[in-house]
Amino acid sequence: GGIHVESTPGAGTTIRVAIPQAPARVNTPPRPAPPVIDPRTPLPEGCTVLLIDDEDSVQQVAAAIVTRAGGTLLTAGTAMAALEMLERSTAPLHAILLDHSMPGLDGVAAARALRRARPHTPIILTTGHEESRAAREYSDINLSSVLRKPFVAADLLGAIHRALVD
Numbered sequence: 824g825g826i827h828v829e830s831t832p833g834a835g836t837t838i839r840v841a842i843p844q845a846p847a848r849v850n851t852p853p854r855p856a857p858p859v860i861d862p863r864t865p866l867p868e869g870c871t872v873l874l875i876d877d878e879d880s881v882q883q884v885a886a887a888i889v890t891r892a893g894g895t896l897l898t899a900g901t902a903m904a905a906l907e908m909l910e911r912s913t914a915p916l917h918a919i920l921l922d923h924s925m926p927g928l929d930g931v932a933a934a935r936a937l938r939r940a941r942p943h944t945p946i947i948l949t950t951g952h953e954e955s956r957a958a959r960e961y962s963d964i965n966l967s968s969v970l971r972k973p974f975v976a977a978d979l980l981g982a983i984h985r986a987l988v989d
Contacts, residue, residue, distance in 0.1 A: 824840075824841050824842050824843045825840075825841050826838065826839070826840050826841075827839040827841075863892075864892070864980060864984065865892055865893040866889070866892045866893050866894035866980070866983065866984070866987075867917075867987065868893070869895075869915070870893070870894040870895070870917045870918075870983075870987070871894065871895045871896075871897065871914065871915060871916055871917055872889055872894055872895070872896050872897070872916075872917060872918045872919070872920060872983060873896075873897045873898075873899065873905060873908070873909075873916055873918075873919045873920065874886075874896055874897070874898050874899070874920040875898075875899045875900075875901070875902055875904075875905045875919065875920065875921050875922060875925070875933065875937075876898070876900070876920070876922040876925070876949065877900045877901060877922065877925045877926060878922075881922070881949075881972070882898045882900075885898075885920065885979065886898065888976045888979050888980065889979075889980075889983075891976075892976075892980055894917075894983070897916075900925075901925060901926060901927045901928070902921075902925060902927060902928040902932075902933030902936065902937070903927050903928060905919075905933075905937070906936055906937070906940060909937075909940045909941060910940070916941060916944050917944070917945075917983075917986075917987060918944065918945045918946075918947060918967070918983050918986045918987065919937055919941070919944055919945070919946045919947065920947050920949055920970070920979075921933060921934055921937065921946055921947070921948055921949065922949050922950070922972075923948055923949065923950035923951075923952060923957055924950070924951070924952075930948065930950075930960075930961075931960055931961060931964070934946055934948070934961055934964045934966070935964060938964055938965070945967035945986035945987070945989060946964065946965075946966050946967055947966070947967050947968050947969075947970055947982045947983070947986055948961060948966050948968070948969045948970065949969075949970045949971075949972050949974070950969060950970075950971065950972060951971070951972045951973075957969050967982070967985065967986040967989055968982045968985060968986065970982045
């Protein structure tokens with residue numbers, strides 16, 4: 824591309840703008856929308872989820888949802904407490920719910936530490952911020968999904984179910 828300008832006194836000015844042709848688009852089929860999970864759909868037997876969130880109300884709501892669906896919810900109020908819990912335990916852990924904003928380690932540092940401690944356990948980020956902003960901040964961590972707070976049972980269970988099959 825480029826711009827070429829010719830000007831002659833008394834005759835006028837000619838401006839030529841060359842715009843490069845855009846590369847051909849590859850028609851990729853759109854990704855199907857994730858399935859909506861019925862909040863009554865049980866979690867697989869023995870499913871254990873760790874929630875890291877400093878808000879008691881979030882812990883209580885998530886515990887009610889996960890246990891009603893047949894799972895077990897472990898809770899930690901800080902990322903450091905969660906990491907200590909993981910150091911002491913070799914029990915299977917099927918998913919981690921991590922709050923973006925907590926005291927101590929920020930969400931990104933916590934996610935990196937959790938990824939090192941449990942490299943194959945899906946991490947679901949929970950946040951009150953815009954999902955796309957959060958996804959950019961965590962782009963190198965390979966999150967399973969981003970769950971916007973406040974969440975409802977179907978959204979939480981859907982995120983857990985999708986994490987288990989990814």
